[in-house]
Amino acid sequence: MDGGGGGAAAAGGGADDRLAPVLRPVRAGNGFEEALEQILRVLRLGLVPEGERLPAERELAERLRISRVTLREVLKVLTDQGLVESRRGRYGGTFVRARPEPADGGEDELRRRIREVDVEDTLRFREVLEVxxxxxxxxHGLSGERANRLRAALDATREAPLADYRRLDTLLHLTLAELAGSPSLAAQYAAVRATVNDLLDRIPLLVRNLEHSQAQHTALVEAVLDGDADGAREVMREHCEGTAALLRGFLVDNTPADNGQG
Known part of the structure; x- marks a missing residue:
């Protein structure tokens, strides 16, 4: 992963603001809770990679419309949970840490995730938003800087090492959602994608699947940039169905004891 200094510049401000769909002004009365939820979502989506720096406190506080005091309370919780760390000095700031592996080897955590998440509802909602x-x-058409953003997001997935593929895949899909022109759609997609990523983290990376997924990404971007709405819709639906099939295969327990056929 990339190291500290450039993270804040990449994450905050400018046309390529990958945090825009997630970081929004919080409502009065729940500033701490909603700010914590949003920054956790940034971490779950991998919008700021491990080892990189979150935007500066002043910028985060301004974007969330909370006080610096409240923001520091949020960051303390994240630090206590081992998700971020504070570094002092000229190149200091708040940096994202690697997520610890479950102590039980993942199996108990996997089953807990399945119990807590309605997998079918999540996958269907994801498909509706993505399509x-x-x-x-x-x-509506993408041209100029907006088209270049989509191409750049696709190019990043082509060059991605295996360990970083899912993060850059997320950024491609999040970029498409943001370019649709509906902040509400982008925010809802960021939320459901965070849940999808939690599920994807519980299954293995399959090279054959990634190759197929990358071919679909290329066809999707070509259809979007060609203004082919029907083609873009169908490629995206097929792409979502492929992911859904993998997740159902690995995560949904269809043994006779559980489905009533025993």
Missing amino acids: GAAELCAA
Whole structure:
């Protein structure tokens, strides 16, 4: 992963603001809780990679519309949980730490995730949002800087090492959702994608699947940039169905004892 100094510049501000769909002004009354939820979502989505720096406190506080005192309370919780660490000095700041592996080897954690998440509901909602975003982008057209953003996100997935693929895959999909022009759609997609990523983290990376996924990404971006709304919709639906099939295969327990056929 990349090291500290450039993280804040990449994450905050400018046209390529990958945090925009997630970091929004919080509502009065729940500033601490909502700010914590949003920054946790940034971490779960991998929008700031391990080893990189979160935006500066002043910028985060301004974007969330909370006081620096409240923000520091949020960051203390994240530090106590081992998710971030504070570094002093000229190149200091708050840096993302690697997520610890479950102490039980992952099996108990896997089953807990399945119990807590309605997998089918999550996958269907994800498909609705993704297919809609792809169709909107193609129908309304992307040109200039917006088209370049989508191409750059696709190119990043092509060059990604295996360990970083899912993070850059997330950024590609999040970029498409943001370019659809609906902040509400982008925010909802960021939320559901965080849940999907939690599920994806419980299954292995399969090279054959990644090759197929990358071919679909290329076809999708071509359809969007060609203004082919029908084609973009169908490629995205097929892409979502492929991910859903993998997750069902690994995560959904269809043994006779559980499905009533025993």
